[in-house]
Amino acid sequence: MTDQINTYRAGPDERGHFGIFGGRFVAETLMPLILEVEKAWDAARDDPSFEEELQYYFKHYVGRPSPLYFAKRLTEHFGGAKIYFKRDELNHTGAHKINICIGQILLARRMGKTRIIAESWAGLLGVATATVCALLDLPCTIYLGSKDIERQAPNVFRMKLLGAEVKPVASGSNSLKDAMNEALRDWVANVENTFYIIGTVAGPHPYPAMVRDFQSVIGREAREQMIAAEGRIPDSLVACIGGGSNAMGLFHPFLDDPEVKIWGVEAAGLGLDTDKHAASLTGGRPGVLHGNRTYLLQDDDGQILEAHSISAGLDYPGIGPEHAWLFESGRVEYVSATDQEALEAFQLCSRLEGIIPALEPSHALAHVARIAGDLPQDHLLCMNMCGRGDKDIFTVAEALGVGL
Amino acid sequence: MSAAQDSGRIRRRFEALKEEGRGGLVTFVTAGDPDYETSREIVLGLPAAGADVIELGMPFSDPMADGPVVQAASQRALRAGMKLAKCLELVREFRAHDDDTPIVLMGYYNPIYNYGVDRFLADALAAGVDGLIVVDLPPEEDEELCLPSLKAGMNFIRLATPTTDDVRLPVVLSNTSGFVYYVSVMGITGTKSATEDAVRAAVERLRRHTDLPIGVGFGIKTPDAARAVAAVADAAVVGSAIVDRIVAGLDADGAPAPGLAGKVHDYVRELAAEVRSREESV
Known part of the structure; x- marks a missing residue:
């Protein structure tokens, strides 16, 4: 089926379906x-x-375009891919x-x-x-x-x-x-x-x-900015996923560039082998909730389970239907990062780049930390820094056992 | 489309009501609330208390269209171990005692989708279910469950609402069978109430579009209100007010106190008496 798809950017159909996902499951x-x-x-x-x-x-209120920033110290730290942050955390109000x-x-x-x-x-x-x-x-x-x-x-x-x-x-x-x-x-x-x-x-x-269309400004800007900085589009994209809007905004303008490797990072909470996570794709199955068919965390009776993540923004038992479709079609690879991995990335980024990331993109960074070192030095990696971490300092302090 | 014959219970019941010259009483309780045994006792006694049609809620973790009372009923049932398969078991037990009173299951799509649509329809028909009301399946998603239901001989009862205008109404009614459920208020179950005039106007509007019987629900909180609605529609649907009687029968630990089912039946009897009083006033 994947061979027959000549575009990943045409969806949804007129009834709102991405493959079997999406739709309009609402009360009359x-x-x-x-x-x-x-x-x-x-x-x-x-x-x-x-x-x-x-x-x-x-332009005048949000402060767009947000910068595409070369994270030099993190790049040196991991010793592989060139890491760029799309800095939507610099938007007015601190996120995408x-x-x-x-x-x-x-x-x-x-x-x-x-x-x-x-x-x-x-x-x-x-x-x-x-x-x-x-x-x-x-x-x-x-x-x-x-x-x-x-x-x-x-x-x-x-x-x-x-x-x-x-x-x-x-x-x-x-x-x-x-x-x-x-x-x-x-x-x-x-x-x-x-x-x-x-x-x-x-x-x-x-x-x-x-x-998605409103958020795609992120990917369109990143595309132009990377071409301006490096003369070509990125080799890979990484973004965290709760419902998946920052990720879809970054990914969508690149879906039809097959050479661009795309990673979505779900929240694995205390671990996928526990019942305390928020990874709908890697730990759930298709169902219908909140107006759409998508992957959901649910029990064997179809009752929706409570999600868990240290990050409130990823703590949701579902995911956007287009991600469910991109998951099944294989265009995007979905992985996960635990609370602990996100906390480590949060601290590392603060120390090395002077950027306190939100706990949400800390999950994305945790995956970058996993892969960057093994990638060649001319590999251009673009990660969506979709929110700043000021809001999370109390949660992080508590997790680290620091009294404020 | 080749549709199988339905059970005929809903049609026969509304025909009988017409002959008696009165509106009907549709009672809603959540299956398994507060636990399976108590729920069974409540449901088995509903026809004798005066329920003409039984609407049985299939508990769901995320009942978006329901107010606090029915939400809590779902939570109690789920905590007590209710499952979709046990809802069907409850209907089977009921059918062993009563082969005439129509049973309509009401709920949300995900547990059915998870169970498997074909398997669910086969098991529900075998258990003796006559119709389905699935809140989050508008006509735009008819292929999911509505069309398979009609094909299998299961009535699919659609909700029409104050926001369903004359252009949309034929779409909503097109694949509806059994009866039409008019949601008399914009909102969730058991909160606001519609005025008598608004209900009358809405029922008249619906009658211009359909010959199906019309049940009216959401926000009918008293026997008086039930009588008023049953006087203009073919049936009044009462849910939250009955569930309130279940809540009143729970002890401090949330366990059913002795006589809970009987008190629920007493209240249904009050409702039924008012609904039936219409024939005297006509």
């Missing part, structure tokens, strides 16, 4: 709105004024999430929606959403698992400073998937005036494709 109450979002997105995509508006905010917040909130405004809701991955999406809502004067409500509220206390305070209403979710396992359930429940009840921001490349069609 939401279905008319999902179709409305799709129509609005199709129109916006073809409207030069929408693109112009998006680019204006990307702002890219889709600007995109989706501008779309919501075009649709005449007057209220924004989001569930927050690692608190970063919540901060980015609250930020853009403050900028564009829209009320917003952020759902956070009560477990994540503890882990992300500084971000919760930021959201409140920015004027957002933060709602703790204490149902189910009190984590991200339950916050998503609760946000969906809010949406069903307020469908007329509310736009639901999905922070990753998951959910019902058109969200996975729409979020």
Whole structure:
């Protein structure tokens, strides 16, 4: 089957399917709105004024393009591939999430929606959403698992400073998937005036494709910047994956360059041989949740399991449907890194590069640490540094046994 | 499409209600809530208490369309070891006692998908299930379960909502069978309530598009409200308010106190009495 694919960039089909993955598995109450979002997105995509508006905010508010930075000391440390970081952690609010917040909130405004809701991955999406809502004067409500509220206390305070209403979710396992359930429940009840921001490349069609398209600015910039720096495109890409939006944003513009080796790094938590991990592809199987068919962590009865990762942003039992498809088609190789490996990479990067990475991209760096030394010195490796680690210092201090 | 004959129980029940000149009562409880034995006792006693159709929830870890009451019911059932196969076992036990009352399973797609669609339909039909309501399968995903269900002789009951406009309604109704379930509020189960006028207008709108019986649910919290809804629709669906009676019958440790099932049946009797009072007022 792989031989017959002449492009990996054509998906999804008009029903939102990437192979068997994706789709629109939502309650009837939401279905008319999902179709409305799709129509609005199709129109916006073809409207030069929408693109112009998006680019204006990307440049002047987010600070795009983000630099492509040669990590010289880490390169020397591993002694192999030339390591570049795509520095989306330098974006306003400190991660790649702002890219889709600007995109989706501008779309919501075009649709005449007057209220924004989001569930927050690692608190970063919540901060980015609250930020853009403050900028564009829209009320917003952020759902956070009560477990994540503890882990992300500084971000919760930021959201409140920015004027957002933060709602703790204490149902189910009190984590991200339950916050998503609760946000969906809010949406069903307020469908007329509310736009639901999905922070990753998951959910019902058109969200996975729409979020990917907004995030693809990362890969397009990286491509141009690498050509400018080295005269050619990178040999390999590495990115961490929770739902998979930063990874899809980096990967998508390179999917049809077969010479580019692509690695996605899932969170292995305490290890894939335990029940405390968040590796949906390498430790789960196909199922249907939150509007799409994809790989899920589930028990033998089809009940969704709680994920575990030291990184709140990777702590989700599913993954975007396009990743599930790229996994089965073999175009992208999916691996994983444990909490411990991520913690080591976190410290190494801080010490050698003066960049405190978020725990999410620390997983990507953990895989870079594994492979870089064995790669030739002219190998160009581009890793997405998708978030900064200020938000994680309390978690890391606790893990290292340091009292703050 | 060559469709197998369905069990006919749903059709016969709504025909009988029409002859009696009254609306029906559809009762919802989650299978296995609070545990299998208590749930079995509750479900077996529902017809005698006045339930015309039994809607049985298949517990799911992530019930996105449900309010806190039904969410908690799912959690209790799962904690007590409920599985999809045991839901079917419960239906089998019920059918040994009652061959007339229709049973409709309601839930989410993943446990069914995980079980295997063909195997699930075969086992569910053999157990005596008459229809399915699967919240996260809109018409756009009909190939998943709706079409195989109709082909196998299983009714597929679709939800229509206030957001389903006249353009979309024919799409929603096209592969619906058994009855149409009108969700009377925008929102989740057991929270907001619709006004009588809104329900009346919605039912009239639906009747312009379909001859199928219409059940109305979400937010019917009292026997009075059930009577009002059953007076304009073909049946009132009551869920969270019944599940509340299960919660009231749990002791401090969450274990069922003696007489729990009887108290649930008492409440269903109250609902049924109100729903049936319509024939006197007409």
